[in-house]
Amino acid sequence: MSALIEIDRLTKNFGGFTAVDDVSFTVARGEVLGFLGPNGAGKSTTMKMLAGFVTPSSGTARICGEDVVDRPVAAKRHLGYLPEGAPTYPEMTVAAFLAFVAHVRGFRGSEAADRIAHAMRLTTLEGVRLQPIETLSKGFKRRVGLAQALLHDPPVLVLDEPTDGLDPNQKHEVRRLIAQMAPNKAIIISTHILEEVSAICSRAIIIARGQVLADSTPAELAGRGSSLDAVFRDLTLPKEVA
Incomplete structure (x- = not known):
């Protein structure tokens, strides 16, 4: 590898x-x-x-x-990057924002349209494609952020x-x-x-x-205790991480 x-x-x-x-x-x-x-x-x-x-x-x-x-x-x-909070342009619709991302990535015409449609299918955004991002739930906003990270298939x-x-x-x-x-x-x-x-x-x-x-590996870490939760405790990390 x-x-x-x-x-x-x-x-x-x-x-x-x-x-x-x-x-x-x-x-x-x-x-x-x-x-x-x-x-x-x-x-x-x-x-x-x-x-x-x-x-x-x-x-x-x-x-x-x-x-x-x-x-x-x-x-x-x-690189496809989904940052914490996934900042977007909230006044844009989902489709307009992804079109903007496609343009920045250098895609034009039918290729841009195909990539936008594919990213929306992957993240199940077709139903809100014409909705302003600021009106979406937190979960949908997160999916918009994921769609822009996947759009250019990095x-x-x-x-x-x-x-x-x-x-x-x-x-x-x-x-x-x-x-x-x-x-x-x-x-x-x-x-x-x-x-x-x-x-x-x-x-x-x-x-x-x-x-x-x-x-x-997760399995090897789990082998150090009864669960991964035990591994965190063993490494003296705060309990809320688990």
Whole structure:
């Protein structure tokens, strides 16, 4: 398996505070990595550095071999990113927003229309396609964010809490979609839901205080205790993470 995501000694300091401290890992094609940790652990900062939205203090991150600092545009062409909160233009309709994203991605005409339609089918958005985003529920807004990340069919996906705000059926559908895409992509999912890791992740990294505490398969982590919940307790993470 070839590594599509490479993070090497990544560090981010905010003044005297170190949010991410010498973090290294790779994610190969076909892997779904669950990125776990409590609030403030460094998960979102790590993903923002990988996505090119935050500049590292030191270390490197590469997407499909492209350095996110030295070649940011080339790196982002390979990336689908769902950030926390999935910011959009709330006054736009779903269809107009996805058309805007398609234009930014360089798609025109029938190709843009086909990609927009496909992204909406994948995320079940056809029924609200002409509705302003600001009028949607939290779950639908989350699906709009997921649709824009999938629109250009990137080989790398970085998804921050992809099922946040979804009802149980919607969560199942998103997890099924991720499982379908997994063989051809490298995927990182930030989550605090242990059930999600067991359901769709082939590997899990636990981070706390900006440092990697564990990197293993969900089954191997569970073998350290009666459940993954026990692993979190053993690593002295706050109980609310579980």
